[in-house]
Amino acid sequence: MTIYGETVIESVSTVGQLKQNPTITLFGRDFPESNATIFIGSSECPTIGYIDSGHLTCSNISFRDYSPYNLVDITIQYNNHTTNQSQFNIFSKPNVTSIEFDGDLVINGIDFYLVEYLTVSLGSTPLNCSNVNDTSIKCQWSNSFYTDILTVIETEGDKDVFYNSTLLLSPYIERLSSEYITTHPQNLTIFGSNFKFLPFESISVYQGQFKIPITDMDLISNDSIVFTTRSGIVKPNEISINIISNNNTLQSNIINYRYYSPAINNVTQDSEYHNRFNLEGFNFGIDSQMVSAKIGNLNVTVLSVDNRNVKIQLPENAKNGELTLIVDDQGDMYPLHLQPRILSFKPLPKITSTRITITGEYLIDCTIFLLVSVNDYDPLLLNCNYSTISYPTTAYCDGLIAGTGKIKAAAKSEFQGLTLTSEWYQSSYQGPLIKSVKPTLIEKDTQYRVTITGDNFEEKSLSVTIGTEYCTDAIYVSPDKILCDFTSTIPQNSITNPMQVQVTVDRVTGFENSTVIYKMKCPNDCSMNGVCDTVKGECQCDENYRGGDCSVQLTPDDSSTEHNPSSMSKLQFSIILISFTILGLLIFM
Known part of the structure; x- marks a missing residue:
C-alpha cells in the first residue's frame, strides 16, 4: 500500500489483455475529484472518471504491449504531487468456455492473452494458433490429427492451466463434390474433417430426414466420405453427418445442396391414347405431387413420374404451344407440336x-x-x-x-x-341409297324392266346387280331414279332369297337386302299333292303325303304309326317280347 498525503491506492480491478477500450477501477481513499492524472505503467490514462473519493476509473487504454505475467506500476498525480509507485496485477486470467470446429479448431472463452503468452497443445503436439479477439482463439488443423488431450496453459509465469480435457470433435463438412445433384441416385463425396478423428461405432449421412448408414469402410477417410444419394427429391435440401463414438453422438454442421433443373430432351405420343405423352429427360424426381405442367396457360395432368420420364395427359382443349414442366420450383420448356389426325x-x-x-x-x-x-x-x-x-x-x-x-x-x-x-x-361421298325396287318378284329366264328409286344416284360408272347377276343397260334417269333390264339365268340352287340389290356409282356401292324375291320352283310341282313355297323352293305336302315332291302316299298303318308314337312303341315292344320267347324255347330244346 502506498500513501501520499492522504491519497491511498489499495487495489485495482483486472481486465483482459486484449479487451477493447477497457476500463480499470482504482479502489482507495481520498482520491482527488479533479485535476488528477493516472499513469499505468508508462501510459497516461486518456479518460479518468471520478466516482467518489474511494473510486477512480481509467478508460480507453491498450494493454497489448504489457506482459500478463508482470505487475504494473500505477501512480496518481495531482496538485504537483505524485503518489509513490505501486505495483498491481491488472490482467484477468483466461477462461475457456467451449471448443468449436469450422475447419480449424476454435477455442472460445473470455479474457484471452495474446497467444505468444499461451501454449495450446493436442497431446504432445503444439498447435499453431492466433487470436481472433479477446474471446476467441483459432488454431490451424490437420486431418492427420486424432483424438487426444487438449491443453491451454500459460507459456511462462505460474504456467496456469486454463483447459485440460479430451478433445471430442464433431465431424465438419467443408463442401460437396458437387453443389448440384440429380434426382436419380448418384455417388457424392463429402469433403471435410474429423470423419475418423475418433474411433466410432457407426457413421451415417443424413440427406434431409433420411438416414444413409455408411458400412463400407473403404468409402470413409478422415477428410472424405462417399455415399449414394436417394432417388427423387428429398426435403429439406441438407446434408449432415452423424457419428456414434463411445456412446457420444457427434453431429456435423449442415451443408445445403441443390437439384439440377429438370431437362426435357424428347416428347413422344402414346400410341393408344393420343392425348397422353411421355416426356424423356432428367431430374424429374419420383413424386408426382412435386411436379406440375402446363401447355400454354392450361393445366396438364401428371399421370406418373420417375427420374427420367414423366407421363402427362393434355386437357381436351389443348393446342400447339410451349409445354412447361415444373419440378420443385425449377422448370423447363419444350415446344409441343401436336400430331393432327x-x-x-x-x-x-x-x-x-x-x-x-x-x-x-x-x-x-x-x-x-x-x-x-x-x-x-x-x-x-x-x-x-x-x-x-x-x-x-x-x-x-x-x-x-x-x-x-x-x-x-x-x-x-x-x-x-x-x-x-x-x-x-x-x-x-355418300353411297347410293336404295329406297324401292320394282318388280319385287322375279322368275328364271324372264326379262324384267327394273325401276330403282332412292338417292345419290349418278351416271358415272353406274352398275346394278341383283343377286350375283348384272342388271343390264342401266340408265341414270335422275339423282333418285335408275332403270335397267334384268333376266336371271342361273340355277335356282345358286340363289338365296331375298336377293341383294346393289347399285354402284363411281366405285361406291349401296345395298338393299329385303325387297326382291326370286320365285323358286318346287320339284314336280309337288306332284299336285302339296303347296310350293316359292321363296324357299320347298313343298308343303298335303296330309298323308310325304317326300321332297310329295309323291309318297302313306298307308293307314304308316299313317297310324307316324301320327301315334305310342302305337309304334307298343309294336316295338311286342317284337322284342316275341324275340325273347323264341330264344328261350331254343335254349330248352
Missing part, C-alpha cells in the same frame, strides 16, 4: 354437297385439304371452322365440290417453323 367424315357428304364435317384429333388451326376422284391431282383447300375441343376436334368445312366416289383428306399443322402432316384418311 383425321378419323372420319360424319356424315358422309352427299354427291351434291359443298360442305363436309370432319372429325379428328388436334385439327384446330390446321390446314385441311382433300383429293377427290374427279380431281385426283389437285388438292382442294377447305375453309373450316372448328369446335373448341381439340381432342376430339370437329371441323365444319366448306369448299367441297359436288362429285362421286372416293375422297381422301389430310391435315397439316405448322408450329415454330415445323410442319406435321396427318396420314391420308380415305372415305367417299
Whole structure:
C-alpha cells in the first residue's frame, strides 16, 4: 500500500489483455475529484472518471504491449504531487468456455492473452494458433490429427492451466463434390474433417430426414466420405453427418445442396391414347405431387413420374404451344407440336354437297385439304371452322365440290417453323341409297324392266346387280331414279332369297337386302299333292303325303304309326317280347 498525503491506492480491478477500450477501477481513499492524472505503467490514462473519493476509473487504454505475467506500476498525480509507485496485477486470467470446429479448431472463452503468452497443445503436439479477439482463439488443423488431450496453459509465469480435457470433435463438412445433384441416385463425396478423428461405432449421412448408414469402410477417410444419394427429391435440401463414438453422438454442421433443373430432351405420343405423352429427360424426381405442367396457360395432368420420364395427359382443349414442366420450383420448356389426325367424315357428304364435317384429333388451326376422284391431282383447300375441343376436334368445312366416289383428306399443322402432316384418311361421298325396287318378284329366264328409286344416284360408272347377276343397260334417269333390264339365268340352287340389290356409282356401292324375291320352283310341282313355297323352293305336302315332291302316299298303318308314337312303341315292344320267347324255347330244346 502506498500513501501520499492522504491519497491511498489499495487495489485495482483486472481486465483482459486484449479487451477493447477497457476500463480499470482504482479502489482507495481520498482520491482527488479533479485535476488528477493516472499513469499505468508508462501510459497516461486518456479518460479518468471520478466516482467518489474511494473510486477512480481509467478508460480507453491498450494493454497489448504489457506482459500478463508482470505487475504494473500505477501512480496518481495531482496538485504537483505524485503518489509513490505501486505495483498491481491488472490482467484477468483466461477462461475457456467451449471448443468449436469450422475447419480449424476454435477455442472460445473470455479474457484471452495474446497467444505468444499461451501454449495450446493436442497431446504432445503444439498447435499453431492466433487470436481472433479477446474471446476467441483459432488454431490451424490437420486431418492427420486424432483424438487426444487438449491443453491451454500459460507459456511462462505460474504456467496456469486454463483447459485440460479430451478433445471430442464433431465431424465438419467443408463442401460437396458437387453443389448440384440429380434426382436419380448418384455417388457424392463429402469433403471435410474429423470423419475418423475418433474411433466410432457407426457413421451415417443424413440427406434431409433420411438416414444413409455408411458400412463400407473403404468409402470413409478422415477428410472424405462417399455415399449414394436417394432417388427423387428429398426435403429439406441438407446434408449432415452423424457419428456414434463411445456412446457420444457427434453431429456435423449442415451443408445445403441443390437439384439440377429438370431437362426435357424428347416428347413422344402414346400410341393408344393420343392425348397422353411421355416426356424423356432428367431430374424429374419420383413424386408426382412435386411436379406440375402446363401447355400454354392450361393445366396438364401428371399421370406418373420417375427420374427420367414423366407421363402427362393434355386437357381436351389443348393446342400447339410451349409445354412447361415444373419440378420443385425449377422448370423447363419444350415446344409441343401436336400430331393432327383425321378419323372420319360424319356424315358422309352427299354427291351434291359443298360442305363436309370432319372429325379428328388436334385439327384446330390446321390446314385441311382433300383429293377427290374427279380431281385426283389437285388438292382442294377447305375453309373450316372448328369446335373448341381439340381432342376430339370437329371441323365444319366448306369448299367441297359436288362429285362421286372416293375422297381422301389430310391435315397439316405448322408450329415454330415445323410442319406435321396427318396420314391420308380415305372415305367417299355418300353411297347410293336404295329406297324401292320394282318388280319385287322375279322368275328364271324372264326379262324384267327394273325401276330403282332412292338417292345419290349418278351416271358415272353406274352398275346394278341383283343377286350375283348384272342388271343390264342401266340408265341414270335422275339423282333418285335408275332403270335397267334384268333376266336371271342361273340355277335356282345358286340363289338365296331375298336377293341383294346393289347399285354402284363411281366405285361406291349401296345395298338393299329385303325387297326382291326370286320365285323358286318346287320339284314336280309337288306332284299336285302339296303347296310350293316359292321363296324357299320347298313343298308343303298335303296330309298323308310325304317326300321332297310329295309323291309318297302313306298307308293307314304308316299313317297310324307316324301320327301315334305310342302305337309304334307298343309294336316295338311286342317284337322284342316275341324275340325273347323264341330264344328261350331254343335254349330248352
